[in-house]
Amino acid sequence: MEKYRKLTEKEIAMLQAQMCTASDWNDVEVAEGFTPEYVYYTRFSGKVRLGRFRKVFEMPGGIRKHSGLYHTTLHNVTVEDDCCIENVKNYIANYEIGHDSFIENVDIILTDGRSSFGNGVEVSVLNETGGREVMIYDRLSAHQAYIMALYRHRPGLVAGLKRIVGEYVASVTSETGTIAPHVTIVDAGYIKNVKIGEYCKIEGTSRLKNGSINSNRQAPVHVGVGVIGDDFIICSGASVEDRSTISRCFIGQACHIGHTYSASDSLFFSNCHGENGEACAIFAGPYTVTHHKSTLLIAGMFSFMNAGSGSNQSNHMYKLGPIHQGIMERGAKTASDSYLLWPAKIGAFSLVMGRHVSHQDTSDLPFSYLIEQQNTSYIFPGVNLRSVGTIRDAQKWPKRDGRTDPDKLDCINYNLLSPYTIQKMMNAVAILKDLVRVSGETSDTYSYQSAKIKNSSLHKGLGFYDLAINKFLGNSLLKRLETIPDGNIEAIRERMRPDTAVGKGQWVDISGLIAPKSEIDSLIDDIENGRITDVQEINARFSGMHANYYTYEWTWAYGKIMEYYGLDPETFTLEDIIHIAEKWKESVVTLDRMVYEDARKEFSLSAMAGFGADGDEDQKSRDFEEVRGGLFDSNTFVRAVLEHIRVKSALGDEFLERMHR
Numbered sequence: 001m002e003k004y005r006k007l008t009e010k011e012i013a014m015l016q017a018q019m020c021t022a023s024d025w026n027d028v029e030v031a032e033g034f035t036p037e038y039v040y041y042t043r044f045s046g047k048v049r050l051g052r053f054r055k056v057f058e059m060p061g062g063i064r065k066h067s068g069l070y071h072t073t074l075h076n077v078t079v080e081d082d083c084c085i086e087n088v089k090n091y092i093a094n095y096e097i098g099h100d101s102f103i104e105n106v107d108i109i110l111t112d113g114r115s116s117f118g119n120g121v122e123v124s125v126l127n128e129t130g131g132r133e134v135m136i137y138d139r140l141s142a143h144q145a146y147i148m149a150l151y152r153h154r155p156g157l158v159a160g161l162k163r164i165v166g167e168y169v170a171s172v173t174s175e176t177g178t179i180a181p182h183v184t185i186v187d188a189g190y191i192k193n194v195k196i197g198e199y200c201k202i203e204g205t206s207r208l209k210n211g212s213i214n215s216n217r218q219a220p221v222h223v224g225v226g227v228i229g230d231d232f233i234i235c236s237g238a239s240v241e242d243r244s245t246i247s248r249c250f251i252g253q254a255c256h257i258g259h260t261y262s263a264s265d266s267l268f269f270s271n272c273h274g275e276n277g278e279a280c281a282i283f284a285g286p287y288t289v290t291h292h293k294s295t296l297l298i299a300g301m302f303s304f305m306n307a308g309s310g311s312n313q314s315n316h317m318y319k320l321g322p323i324h325q326g327i328m329e330r331g332a333k334t335a336s337d338s339y340l341l342w343p344a345k346i347g348a349f350s351l352v353m354g355r356h357v358s359h360q361d362t363s364d365l366p367f368s369y370l371i372e373q374q375n376t377s378y379i380f381p382g383v384n385l386r387s388v389g390t391i392r393d394a395q396k397w398p399k400r401d402g403r404t405d406p407d408k409l410d411c412i413n414y415n416l417l418s419p420y421t422i423q424k425m426m427n428a429v430a431i432l433k434d435l436v437r438v439s440g441e442t443s444d445t446y447s448y449q450s451a452k453i454k455n456s457s458l459h460k461g462l463g464f465y466d467l468a469i470n471k472f473l474g475n476s477l478l479k480r481l482e483t484i485p486d487g488n489i490e491a492i493r494e495r496m497r498p499d500t501a502v503g504k505g506q507w508v509d510i511s512g513l514i515a516p517k518s519e520i521d522s523l524i525d526d527i528e529n530g531r532i533t534d535v536q537e538i539n540a541r542f543s544g545m546h547a548n549y550y551t552y553e554w555t556w557a558y559g560k561i562m563e564y565y566g567l568d569p570e571t572f573t574l575e576d577i578i579h580i581a582e583k584w585k586e587s588v589v590t591l592d593r594m595v596y597e598d599a600r601k602e603f604s605l606s607a608m609a610g611f612g613a614d615g616d617e618d619q620k621s622r623d624f625e626e627v628r629g630g631l632f633d634s635n636t637f638v639r640a641v642l643e644h645i646r647v648k649s650a651l652g653d654e655f656l657e658r659m660h661r
Contacts, residue, residue, distance in 0.1 A: 003031070004029035004031055005030060005031075005032065006026065006029060007025060007028055011030070011035075012025050014037075015036045015042075018036065018041070019040060020039055020043070021043050022048075023044065023045045027046060028048045028049075028050070029047075029049045029050070030049070030051075031050065031051045031052055031081065033052045034050055034051070034053075035052075038053040038067065038069070039053075039069045040070050040071070041071045042071070042072050042073070042074065043073040043074070043091075044074055045074065045075040045076070045091075046077075046093075048075075048076070048077055049077075049078040050069075051079055051080045051082070051099065053066070053068045053081075053082065053083075054067065054081070054082055055067040055081075055082035055100065067082045067084045068084060069085050069086075070084075070085070070086040070087065071087050071088070072087070072092065073088060073090070073091035073092070074091070075091055075093040076093060076095075076176070077095050077096075077097065078096045079097045080096075080097060080101075082100050083099065083100065083101045083103070084103070084104070085097070087104055088103070088106055088107075088108075088109070089106070089107045090108035091108060091110070092108075092109045092110065093109075093110040093112075094177060095110075095176065096176055097179045098178075098198070099182075100181050101180075101181060101182060101183040102183070103183075103184075103185045103186075104186045104187075106185055106186075106187070106188045106189070106191070107188070107190055107191075108190055108191065109177075109191045109192075109194075110193075111175060111176060111177035111193055114174065114175050115173065115174065115175070115193040115210065116169045116170075116173040117172065117193060117194060117210065117211060118194075118195075118210050118231055118232050118233050119136070119137040119168065119169045119173075119212060119233070120135055120136075120165065121136050121232075121233075121248055122134070122135055122136075122248075123136055123248050123249070123250065123265050123266070123267060124248070124265045125149055125266065125267055125282070125283050126149060126282075126283055126299055126300075126301065128280065128299065128322040128323075129322060129323055131152065132150070132152060132325075133149075134149050134267060135161070135162060135165045135166075135169075137165050137168055137169060137233065138168075138214055138233060138235075139168065139539065140250060140409070141409045141410050141538075141539055142269035142285050142286060142409075142510075142511035143410070143512070143513045144535075144538055144539070145267055145511070146283075146285075146510045147510065147524065148161050149283060150301075151524065154528065157524050157527055157528050160527040160528050160532075161527060164527070164533060164534065167534075168535050172195075177193065177195055178195050178196065180196060180197050180199075180215075181198055182198055182199045183197075183198065183199070183200050184200070184201045184203070185202045186203050188202050188204065189205065190206075190207045190209070191205075191208045191209075192208070192209045192210070193211075194208045194209070194210070194211050194212070194213065195211075195212040197215035197216055197236070198216050198217055198220075199215055199217050199220040199221075200213050200215035200221045200223070201220065201223070202223045203224055204225035204226065205223050205225070205227045206226050207228045207229070207230075209229070210231050211229055211230075211233060211234065212232075212233050212234070214233070214234065215234075216236050216405060218404050218405050219236035219237030219253065219403065219404045219405035220237070221234055221235075221236065221237065221239065222239040222241070223241075224239070224240065224241035224242055225241070225242060226242065226243030226244075227242075227245075227246075228243075228244075228246070228247075229245075229246045231248045231249075232246050232250070232251065233249075233251065234251045235251060235253040235409065236403075237402060237403055237404055238251045238253065238254060238256070238257075239257070239258070241257070241258035241259070244258055244259070244260060244261045245261075246264075247263070247264040247265070248264060248265045248266075249265070249266050250266075250269075252269035252270045252286075252410065253269075253270045253403045253409055253410070254270055254271050254401070254402035254403045255268045255269075255270070255271065255272045255274075256274070256275075257274045258274075258275050259275040260276060261276060261278070261279070263278070263280075263282075264280055266279045266282045266283075266284065267282070267283050267284060268288065269284065269303075269409075270401070270403060270409070270410040270412060270512070271402055271403070272286070273288075273290070273291070274289075274290050275291050275292075276291060276292055276293040276295075277290050277291075277292055277293055277307075278295070278297070278298075279298070280298045281298060281299045281315075282297045282298065282299065282301070283300070283302070283511070284303075284305075285301065285302060285303025285304070285305075285511035285512055286412050286511070286512040287303065287304045287397055287400070288303060288304075289305065289306045289307065290306075290311075291309075292307070292310065294309055295309060295311045296311070296312050297311070297313070298314075298315050299315035299322065299324065299325045299326065300313055300315075300325065300326045300327065300328060301326070301328065301511075303329075303509075303511055304330045304393070304397060305328055305331070306333040306334075306393075307333070308334045308335045308336040309336045310338070311335075311338050312338075312339050313340045313341070313342055314340075314342060324342040324343045325342055326342035326343055326344045326345065326346075327345045327346070328346040329345070329346060329349075329366070329509065330509050330512075331348050331349035331390070331393065331416075332349065332351070332352065333352070334351075335351065335353040335354075338352045338356075339354075339356065339357075340356050341357040341358075343359055344356070344359050345361045345362070345363045346360070346362055346370065347363045347364065347365050347368055348363075348366040348367070348421050348424065348509070349366055349367045349390055349416070350365075350366065350370060350384060351369050351370070351384060352370045353369065353370070353371045353372065354373070355372050356372060358450035360377060360379075361449050362379060362449060363424065364427040364428055365381045365382075365448075366382075366421050366424045366425060366428070367381075367382050367390070367468070368380055368381045369384065370451070376452055377450065377452070378453070378457075379453050379457070380453075380454075381428060381453065381457060381458065381460075381462075381464070381465070382428070382461040382463075382464030382465050382468070383460070385465075385467070385468050386464065386591065386594035386595060387595070387598055388595050388599040390416070391641075394416040397414050398414050410511075410512055410513075411513045411543055411545070411546035413512065413513060413546065413549060417468060417472040418472075418514050418553070419507040419514070419516075419553055419556040420507045420508065422472045422560070425465040425468055425469055426465075426469065428461070428465055429465050429466070431448070432453075432461055433462070435448060435453070435458065436458065442455075466587075467590055467591050468587070468591070469564065470580075470583045470586075473557055473564060473580065473584070474580055474581060474584020474585075474587065474588070475584065476554060476558075477557070477577070477580055478584065478651065478655055480495065480496060480554055481496070481577075484658065485661075486661040487574045487659040487660060489574050489577075492574070493569070496558060497558075497569075498554055498555040499554070500551060500552070501555065502518065502519060502548075503551070503552035503554070503555030503556040504518070504556060505517060507556065510542075513546055514549065515549070516552050519552075523538070523542075526541075561580065565580060577659060578660075581652060581656055581659065582652075582656070584652065585649065585652035588648045588652075589645055592645045592648075593645070595641055596638065596641050596642070599638050
């Protein structure tokens with residue numbers, strides 16, 4: 001704790017000689033070692049405490065500025081050691097300023113009355129008229145926001161969450177704002193009731209009001225030129241730039257908002273990227289990306305999503321106002337100029353092309369295309385499983401995790417195939433077979449959820465889903481048995497028995513966290529019944545589910561292996577295990593071959609249009625190679641696919657050899 005003393009008569013005289021004034025010099029205290037030689041043209045009001053000024057700041061371009069106070073007014077302010085505060089047009093009031101901070105050319109920085117600094121603001125996500133409000137605060141995770149917004153059928157849960165968050169809000173409410181150590185604020189305008197974390201840089205910002213910027217040394221935050229922010233939380237590692245506007249928004253860890261992006265009543269969680277366009281009342285789960293000026297995201301829930309240029313949705317039908325919402329499950333994306341009329345629900349890892357106005361629900365048909373043809377919506381089930389783009393997306397997301405803060409708020413599961421998606425594929429198989437049973441094998445098209453499915457697409461979809469199910473169940477089996485030395489059936493049965501009963505039944509994707517629904521329900525019960533009273537406990541429970549994912553996954557996979565292949569846990573044979581392994585190997589290679597052929601399209605002659613602009617075919621080919629990184633078989637991704645086929649084939653052969661041993 002820093003010890004402060006009163007100013008000496010000599011120090012007061014020196015400060016007055018340097019054009020400094022005070023409403024009462026007795027209210028100005030200084031740290032031991034303070035010297036007034038670096039304090040000029042400063043007015044003191046209320047209780048003011050000053051540290052030592054010893055540091056010299058090295059500025060871009062080579063100029064050096066000594067720490068101190070120059071041309072500023074301070075009211076009820078503590079300035080710790082080695083700060084430089086210069087050219088404050090109005091004043092700084094009711095703030096504690098951490099050591100080594102640099103503040104220059106600002107209009108006003110103040111805390112007015114008691115403030116919670118953006119904590120406790122209710123964001124009207126998904127429904128602009130209210131009803132799904134999420135209370136934002138410093139420690140909010142995507143998963144907690146998900147259950148707060150969507151589990152409104154559990155009023156006890158919502159009340160419990162509001163109570164827990166309310167206690168946190170009360171703990172951070174104060175009449176004094178904080179500017180942490182090593183903060184830079186330059187050329188900024190109006191800053192009111194804003195808590196600013198370590199190593200944050202605020203440069204050229206227009207207005208910040210009622211918010212928290214949770215920057216730290218490992219993951220600093222940058223707020224740039226012309227930014228306007230009202231009622232917000234900005235998490236570690238994020239950046240908000242270039243005249244963007246955020247109002248009643250939560251900006252998650254490592255998010256980037258820039259290029260005049262406009263967002264209101266919206267939540268953005270880890271690694272989201274928004275530029276140029278507009279968002280209103282959206283729930284942007286991890287890795288929601290939108291780049292284009294013509295793109296509007298409104299009243300929708302997204303994650304692992306890429307919005308094409310001109311993507312748009314409507315959340316009302318000119319009747320009762322903007323009350324409708326939509327959900328695009330993880331990995332769903334929109335093509336250019338796509339349109340969805342809410343309410344609608346799009347299945348995981350699906351692609352939307354064209355305009356769709358008949359409220360589709362394709363949540364049980366994951367990895368599909370939803371395409372408009374002649375004003376009719378057509379579903380192509382499972383076709384995205386063979387897309388090279390889907391595989392590339394799954395590989396790039398972990399690599400693009402920009403979170404450098406060791407304290408990660410969101411638990412992100414990147415798995416393309418999981419109990420969550422496989423259970424939906426099993427539902428899809430039942431749905432498609434039922435359509436054939438009801439309408440007949442020879443029907444040209446089948447109707448499902450206000451859309452059409454062509455006969456050929458339906459049967460191809462059944463094939464795609466069967467391959468993916470065999471791949472996932474086989475993956476789980478081979479992983480579980482990787483330490484089994486030979487085909488001893490008793491040892492195999494013993495090893496295959498699950499370690500826990502948790503994992504049976506339905507699985508859910510809680511905005512990036514894939515977990516058994518039973519565990520989510522258990523957490524909700526504990527919140528409702530008051531057994532959880534702290535926000536840290538909630539996040540710890542989510543972290544526990546995430547850490548135990550593979551243990552729970554095997555419990556689910558074991559049950560589905562018995563069910564899907566018609567096995568009895570007590571009597572299945574070695575031949576059954578060998579059969580599953582063979583199906584797995586066949587499925588993996590077949591799917592990889594499909595991806596390989598899909599990638600080949602990127603190297604076709606038609607894909608070379610525009611290359612070698614003024615030359616012959618040979619120059620076109622050479623230009624293509626230089627730009628795209630070589631010929632087809634030397635492409636990095638293509639080689640990775642071929643290597644995957646080789647490795648998995650060898651793994652299958654090794655497993656089968658062990659089983660035959």
